[in-house]
Amino acid sequence: MQQTLFLRRLEEVLGPLAAAAIACMGADRRVGLWGNPLRGEPEESLASISQQVPGVERTPWHAQAATAPPESRTAITHSPLVDCGAVYVQSLSSMLAPLALGVQPGEEVLDLCAAPGGKTLHLAAALRGEGYLAAVEAVRGRFFKLKDNLARCGAEGLVRLFQADGRDVGRKTPGRFDAVLLDAPCSSETRVDLRQSDALGYWSEKKIAESARKQKALLRSAIDATRPGGRVLYCTCTFAPEENELVVAHVLRRLKGKVGLEPIALPIANQAPGLTHWRGKELPAELAHTARVLPTDKMTGFFLALLRVID
Numbered sequence: 189m190q191q192t193l194f195l196r197r198l199e200e201v202l203g204p205l206a207a208a209a210i211a212c213m214g215a216d217r218r219v220g221l222w223g224n225p226l227r228g229e230p231e232e233s234l235a236s237i238s239q240q241v242p243g244v245e246r247t248p249w250h251a252q253a254a255t256a257p258p259e260s261r262t263a264i265t266h267s268p269l270v271d272c273g274a275v276y277v278q279s280l281s282s283m284l285a286p287l288a289l290g291v292q293p294g295e296e297v298l299d300l301c302a303a304p305g306g307k308t309l310h311l312a313a314a315l316r317g318e319g320y321l322a323a324v325e326a327v328r329g330r331f332f333k334l335k336d337n338l339a340r341c342g343a344e345g346l347v348r349l350f351q352a353d354g355r356d357v358g359r360k361t362p363g364r365f366d367a368v369l370l371d372a373p374c375s376s377e378t379r380v381d382l383r384q385s386d387a388l389g390y391w392s393e394k395k396i397a398e399s400a401r402k403q404k405a406l407l408r409s410a411i412d413a414t415r416p417g418g419r420v421l422y423c424t425c426t427f428a429p430e431e432n433e434l435v436v437a438h439v440l441r442r443l444k445g446k447v448g449l450e451p452i453a454l455p456i457a458n459q460a461p462g463l464t465h466w467r468g469k470e471l472p473a474e475l476a477h478t479a480r481v482l483p484t485d486k487m488t489g490f491f492l493a494l495l496r497v498i499d
Protein backbone atom coordinates (compact mmCIF):
# COMPACT_ATOMS: atom_id res chain seq x y z
CA MET A 189 0.00 0.00 0.00
CA GLN A 190 2.68 2.55 1.11
CA GLN A 191 4.98 1.31 -1.65
CA THR A 192 2.26 1.76 -4.31
CA LEU A 193 1.57 5.31 -3.12
CA PHE A 194 5.30 6.11 -2.94
CA LEU A 195 5.93 4.84 -6.49
CA ARG A 196 2.86 6.58 -7.87
CA ARG A 197 4.07 9.88 -6.38
CA LEU A 198 7.54 9.36 -7.87
CA GLU A 199 6.00 8.90 -11.30
CA GLU A 200 3.98 12.08 -10.78
CA VAL A 201 7.12 14.05 -9.81
CA LEU A 202 9.65 12.64 -12.27
CA GLY A 203 7.45 11.62 -15.20
CA PRO A 204 9.45 9.68 -17.81
CA LEU A 205 12.59 9.88 -15.60
CA ALA A 206 10.90 7.89 -12.80
CA ALA A 207 11.68 4.38 -14.07
CA ALA A 208 15.47 4.97 -14.07
CA ALA A 209 15.29 6.61 -10.64
CA ILE A 210 13.30 3.70 -9.20
CA ALA A 211 15.81 1.20 -10.64
CA CYS A 212 18.65 3.05 -8.84
CA MET A 213 16.71 3.00 -5.55
CA GLY A 214 16.81 -0.78 -5.53
CA ALA A 215 20.53 -1.18 -6.36
CA ASP A 216 23.90 -0.74 -4.63
CA ARG A 217 25.51 2.64 -5.11
CA ARG A 218 29.21 3.55 -5.22
CA VAL A 219 30.56 5.11 -2.01
CA GLY A 220 31.30 8.84 -2.19
CA LEU A 221 34.63 10.02 -0.71
CA TRP A 222 35.87 13.54 0.02
CA GLY A 223 39.58 14.29 0.51
CA ASN A 224 39.40 16.67 3.47
CA PRO A 225 41.86 19.59 3.06
CA LEU A 226 41.63 20.30 6.81
CA ARG A 227 43.51 17.01 7.41
CA GLY A 228 46.21 16.99 4.73
CA GLU A 229 46.46 17.16 0.95
CA PRO A 230 43.26 15.74 -0.61
CA GLU A 231 45.28 14.47 -3.58
CA GLU A 232 47.54 12.41 -1.29
CA SER A 233 44.69 11.16 0.92
CA LEU A 234 42.68 9.95 -2.10
CA ALA A 235 45.80 8.35 -3.62
CA SER A 236 46.46 6.53 -0.32
CA ILE A 237 42.92 5.19 -0.02
CA SER A 238 43.00 3.96 -3.61
CA GLN A 239 46.09 1.90 -2.68
CA GLN A 240 44.11 0.30 0.17
CA VAL A 241 40.85 -0.23 -1.72
CA PRO A 242 40.62 -1.43 -5.35
CA GLY A 243 38.39 0.37 -7.84
CA VAL A 244 38.51 3.94 -6.46
CA GLU A 245 37.68 6.43 -9.25
CA ARG A 246 38.25 10.19 -9.15
CA THR A 247 35.23 12.41 -9.83
CA PRO A 248 35.84 14.57 -12.93
CA TRP A 249 33.81 17.56 -11.70
CA HIS A 250 35.24 17.80 -8.16
CA ALA A 251 38.99 17.97 -7.47
CA GLN A 252 38.60 16.57 -3.93
CA ALA A 253 36.08 13.79 -4.65
CA ALA A 254 36.17 10.13 -5.61
CA THR A 255 33.92 7.07 -5.45
CA ALA A 256 34.63 3.47 -4.44
CA PRO A 257 32.79 0.27 -5.36
CA PRO A 258 29.78 -0.56 -3.14
CA GLU A 259 31.39 -3.76 -1.83
CA SER A 260 34.31 -1.73 -0.36
CA ARG A 261 32.06 0.18 2.08
CA THR A 262 33.16 -1.83 5.14
CA ALA A 263 36.88 -1.64 4.25
CA ILE A 264 36.52 2.11 3.73
CA THR A 265 34.71 2.81 6.98
CA HIS A 266 37.45 0.89 8.84
CA SER A 267 40.30 2.68 7.04
CA PRO A 268 42.66 4.73 9.28
CA LEU A 269 42.33 7.55 6.70
CA VAL A 270 38.60 7.73 7.43
CA ASP A 271 39.23 7.32 11.14
CA CYS A 272 41.55 10.37 11.28
CA GLY A 273 39.22 12.45 9.06
CA ALA A 274 41.59 12.77 6.06
CA VAL A 275 38.95 11.02 3.94
CA TYR A 276 35.28 11.69 4.67
CA VAL A 277 32.54 9.33 3.46
CA GLN A 278 29.86 11.51 1.86
CA SER A 279 27.49 11.25 -1.09
CA LEU A 280 28.54 13.20 -4.19
CA SER A 281 25.11 14.88 -4.15
CA SER A 282 25.86 16.35 -0.72
CA MET A 283 29.07 17.87 -2.09
CA LEU A 284 27.04 19.89 -4.60
CA ALA A 285 25.44 22.03 -1.87
CA PRO A 286 28.61 23.77 -0.59
CA LEU A 287 29.82 23.98 -4.20
CA ALA A 288 26.65 25.85 -5.23
CA LEU A 289 26.87 28.21 -2.22
CA GLY A 290 30.40 29.18 -3.35
CA VAL A 291 31.77 30.44 -0.02
CA GLN A 292 34.84 32.73 -0.30
CA PRO A 293 37.56 33.39 2.31
CA GLY A 294 36.59 36.25 4.63
CA GLU A 295 32.82 35.69 4.45
CA GLU A 296 30.44 35.33 7.41
CA VAL A 297 28.75 31.96 6.94
CA LEU A 298 25.95 30.10 8.73
CA ASP A 299 25.13 26.38 8.57
CA LEU A 300 21.60 26.28 10.00
CA CYS A 301 20.97 22.51 10.30
CA ALA A 302 24.47 21.19 10.65
CA ALA A 303 24.77 17.69 12.20
CA PRO A 304 26.61 15.45 11.60
CA GLY A 305 28.66 18.20 9.91
CA GLY A 306 29.70 16.82 6.50
CA LYS A 307 28.81 20.05 4.73
CA THR A 308 30.10 22.21 7.62
CA LEU A 309 33.55 20.75 6.87
CA HIS A 310 33.36 21.92 3.23
CA LEU A 311 32.34 25.42 4.39
CA ALA A 312 35.20 25.54 6.92
CA ALA A 313 37.69 24.45 4.26
CA ALA A 314 36.38 27.05 1.76
CA LEU A 315 36.99 29.88 4.26
CA ARG A 316 40.72 28.97 4.41
CA GLY A 317 40.98 30.32 7.95
CA GLU A 318 39.53 33.76 7.09
CA GLY A 319 36.01 34.84 8.05
CA TYR A 320 33.47 33.34 10.43
CA LEU A 321 31.47 30.11 10.40
CA ALA A 322 28.57 29.36 12.76
CA ALA A 323 26.88 25.94 12.85
CA VAL A 324 23.49 25.35 14.48
CA GLU A 325 21.94 22.01 15.45
CA ALA A 326 18.74 21.59 17.44
CA VAL A 327 18.88 17.96 18.54
CA ARG A 328 21.12 17.47 21.60
CA GLY A 329 22.52 14.03 20.69
CA ARG A 330 23.22 15.15 17.14
CA PHE A 331 24.83 18.38 18.40
CA PHE A 332 27.44 16.32 20.29
CA LYS A 333 27.96 14.09 17.25
CA LEU A 334 28.58 17.27 15.22
CA LYS A 335 31.08 18.54 17.80
CA ASP A 336 33.01 15.23 17.82
CA ASN A 337 32.95 14.93 14.04
CA LEU A 338 34.30 18.44 13.48
CA ALA A 339 37.10 17.84 16.02
CA ARG A 340 38.01 14.49 14.41
CA CYS A 341 38.14 16.10 10.97
CA GLY A 342 40.31 19.11 11.88
CA ALA A 343 37.65 21.85 12.10
CA GLU A 344 37.86 22.43 15.86
CA GLY A 345 38.40 26.13 16.45
CA LEU A 346 37.19 26.99 12.92
CA VAL A 347 33.45 26.76 13.68
CA ARG A 348 31.31 28.37 16.43
CA LEU A 349 28.75 25.75 17.48
CA PHE A 350 25.27 26.48 18.81
CA GLN A 351 22.70 24.01 20.08
CA ALA A 352 19.56 25.94 19.14
CA ASP A 353 16.39 25.87 17.07
CA GLY A 354 17.26 27.19 13.62
CA ARG A 355 13.80 28.75 13.39
CA ASP A 356 14.85 31.37 15.98
CA VAL A 357 18.19 32.32 14.45
CA GLY A 358 16.90 34.87 11.90
CA ARG A 359 15.13 36.82 14.64
CA LYS A 360 18.22 36.76 16.88
CA THR A 361 20.82 37.68 14.23
CA PRO A 362 18.95 39.57 11.48
CA GLY A 363 20.88 40.45 8.31
CA ARG A 364 24.22 39.18 9.61
CA PHE A 365 25.47 36.52 7.18
CA ASP A 366 26.88 36.66 3.64
CA ALA A 367 25.99 33.03 2.95
CA VAL A 368 23.63 30.57 4.68
CA LEU A 369 23.35 26.82 4.07
CA LEU A 370 19.99 25.28 4.95
CA ASP A 371 20.27 21.50 4.52
CA ALA A 372 16.80 20.96 5.88
CA PRO A 373 15.48 18.00 7.87
CA CYS A 374 13.19 16.19 5.41
CA SER A 375 11.38 12.94 4.65
CA SER A 376 14.64 11.60 3.08
CA GLU A 377 12.81 9.90 0.23
CA THR A 378 15.96 9.69 -1.90
CA ARG A 379 17.63 7.47 0.73
CA VAL A 380 14.88 4.84 0.57
CA ASP A 381 16.20 1.38 -0.36
CA LEU A 382 13.26 -0.29 -2.05
CA ARG A 383 14.81 -3.75 -1.41
CA GLN A 384 14.15 -3.43 2.34
CA SER A 385 10.69 -4.61 3.42
CA ASP A 386 10.43 -1.85 6.08
CA ALA A 387 11.89 0.88 3.82
CA LEU A 388 8.74 3.00 3.99
CA GLY A 389 7.90 2.30 7.64
CA TYR A 390 8.36 5.97 8.60
CA TRP A 391 7.15 7.47 5.33
CA SER A 392 3.70 9.02 4.83
CA GLU A 393 2.11 12.04 3.16
CA LYS A 394 1.30 13.33 6.67
CA LYS A 395 5.04 13.28 7.53
CA ILE A 396 5.78 15.16 4.30
CA ALA A 397 3.30 17.87 5.30
CA GLU A 398 4.85 18.10 8.80
CA SER A 399 8.35 18.43 7.32
CA ALA A 400 7.17 21.11 4.90
CA ARG A 401 5.78 23.24 7.74
CA LYS A 402 9.13 23.15 9.55
CA GLN A 403 11.10 23.78 6.34
CA LYS A 404 9.09 26.94 5.58
CA ALA A 405 9.88 28.33 9.05
CA LEU A 406 13.57 27.37 8.74
CA LEU A 407 13.85 28.97 5.30
CA ARG A 408 12.22 32.20 6.55
CA SER A 409 14.74 32.22 9.40
CA ALA A 410 17.68 31.56 7.03
CA ILE A 411 16.62 34.48 4.82
CA ASP A 412 16.14 36.78 7.82
CA ALA A 413 19.67 35.92 8.99
CA THR A 414 21.15 36.89 5.59
CA ARG A 415 22.42 40.39 4.75
CA PRO A 416 20.94 42.25 1.75
CA GLY A 417 22.81 40.94 -1.31
CA GLY A 418 23.70 37.70 0.49
CA ARG A 419 22.58 34.19 -0.48
CA VAL A 420 20.87 31.12 0.94
CA LEU A 421 21.33 27.60 -0.39
CA TYR A 422 18.27 25.47 0.43
CA CYS A 423 18.59 21.73 -0.13
CA THR A 424 16.90 18.45 0.79
CA CYS A 425 17.32 14.76 0.08
CA THR A 426 13.68 14.18 -0.80
CA PHE A 427 11.75 14.03 -4.07
CA ALA A 428 8.56 15.49 -2.51
CA PRO A 429 7.62 18.81 -4.22
CA GLU A 430 5.82 19.83 -0.99
CA GLU A 431 9.28 19.96 0.70
CA ASN A 432 11.14 21.41 -2.29
CA GLU A 433 9.60 23.71 -4.90
CA LEU A 434 6.49 24.43 -2.77
CA VAL A 435 8.63 25.55 0.20
CA VAL A 436 10.60 27.89 -2.07
CA ALA A 437 7.39 29.13 -3.76
CA HIS A 438 5.94 29.88 -0.31
CA VAL A 439 8.81 32.18 0.70
CA LEU A 440 8.97 33.84 -2.73
CA ARG A 441 5.30 34.72 -2.32
CA ARG A 442 5.52 35.79 1.32
CA LEU A 443 8.73 37.80 0.82
CA LYS A 444 7.88 39.21 -2.61
CA GLY A 445 10.54 41.74 -3.65
CA LYS A 446 12.83 40.77 -0.75
CA VAL A 447 14.21 37.53 -2.18
CA GLY A 448 14.73 35.98 -5.64
CA LEU A 449 16.08 32.78 -7.17
CA GLU A 450 19.47 32.53 -8.87
CA PRO A 451 20.05 29.92 -11.58
CA ILE A 452 22.04 26.97 -10.24
CA ALA A 453 24.83 25.70 -12.47
CA LEU A 454 25.65 22.13 -11.46
CA PRO A 455 28.61 20.36 -13.14
CA ILE A 456 26.66 17.13 -13.69
CA ALA A 457 24.49 15.63 -16.45
CA ASN A 458 22.00 13.80 -14.18
CA GLN A 459 19.83 16.79 -13.31
CA ALA A 460 16.46 18.29 -14.16
CA PRO A 461 15.06 21.78 -13.53
CA GLY A 462 12.67 22.22 -10.59
CA LEU A 463 8.95 21.80 -11.22
CA THR A 464 6.93 24.83 -12.33
CA HIS A 465 3.58 23.16 -11.71
CA TRP A 466 2.31 20.52 -9.28
CA ARG A 467 -1.04 18.75 -9.16
CA GLY A 468 -2.69 21.22 -11.53
CA LYS A 469 -1.29 24.34 -9.80
CA GLU A 470 1.07 26.77 -11.54
CA LEU A 471 4.18 27.66 -9.52
CA PRO A 472 6.39 30.74 -10.15
CA ALA A 473 8.23 30.24 -13.47
CA GLU A 474 11.56 31.08 -11.79
CA LEU A 475 11.41 27.71 -9.98
CA ALA A 476 12.96 26.35 -13.15
CA HIS A 477 16.18 27.90 -11.70
CA THR A 478 16.17 25.27 -8.94
CA ALA A 479 17.70 21.85 -9.62
CA ARG A 480 16.78 18.25 -9.02
CA VAL A 481 19.70 15.80 -8.97
CA LEU A 482 18.54 12.49 -10.44
CA PRO A 483 19.77 9.29 -8.78
CA THR A 484 22.46 7.22 -10.53
CA ASP A 485 24.80 4.40 -9.52
CA LYS A 486 27.08 7.14 -8.06
CA MET A 487 24.64 9.75 -6.75
CA THR A 488 21.54 9.92 -4.57
CA GLY A 489 18.63 12.19 -5.53
CA PHE A 490 18.81 15.75 -4.19
CA PHE A 491 17.11 19.15 -4.51
CA LEU A 492 18.88 22.52 -4.50
CA ALA A 493 17.68 26.13 -4.66
CA LEU A 494 19.91 29.24 -4.47
CA LEU A 495 18.09 32.30 -3.14
CA ARG A 496 19.45 35.86 -3.24
CA VAL A 497 18.32 38.42 -0.66
CA ILE A 498 17.60 41.59 -2.60
CA ASP A 499 19.50 44.80 -1.63
Ligand SMILES: C[S@@+](CC[C@H](N)C(=O)[O-])C[C@H]1O[C@@H](n2cnc3c(N)ncnc32)[C@H](O)[C@@H]1O
Pocket residue numbers: 282300301302303304305306307308324325326327330352353354355371372373374
Ligand atom coordinates in the same frame (compact mmCIF):
# COMPACT_ATOMS: atom_id res chain seq x y z
C1 LIG B 1 19.70 16.85 6.65
S1 LIG B 1 20.34 16.89 8.24
C2 LIG B 1 21.77 17.90 8.04
C3 LIG B 1 22.97 17.15 7.49
C4 LIG B 1 24.24 17.99 7.52
N1 LIG B 1 24.06 19.26 6.84
C5 LIG B 1 25.42 17.26 6.92
O1 LIG B 1 25.74 17.46 5.74
O2 LIG B 1 26.06 16.49 7.63
C6 LIG B 1 19.25 18.00 9.07
C7 LIG B 1 19.64 18.30 10.50
O3 LIG B 1 18.76 19.32 10.99
C8 LIG B 1 18.53 19.08 12.36
N2 LIG B 1 17.33 19.84 12.76
C9 LIG B 1 16.04 19.42 12.80
N3 LIG B 1 15.24 20.44 13.20
C10 LIG B 1 16.04 21.51 13.40
C11 LIG B 1 15.81 22.85 13.82
N4 LIG B 1 14.58 23.28 14.11
N5 LIG B 1 16.86 23.69 13.93
C12 LIG B 1 18.13 23.26 13.65
N6 LIG B 1 18.41 22.00 13.27
C13 LIG B 1 17.38 21.14 13.13
C14 LIG B 1 18.40 17.58 12.43
O4 LIG B 1 18.58 17.11 13.74
C15 LIG B 1 19.50 17.12 11.47
O5 LIG B 1 20.70 16.95 12.16
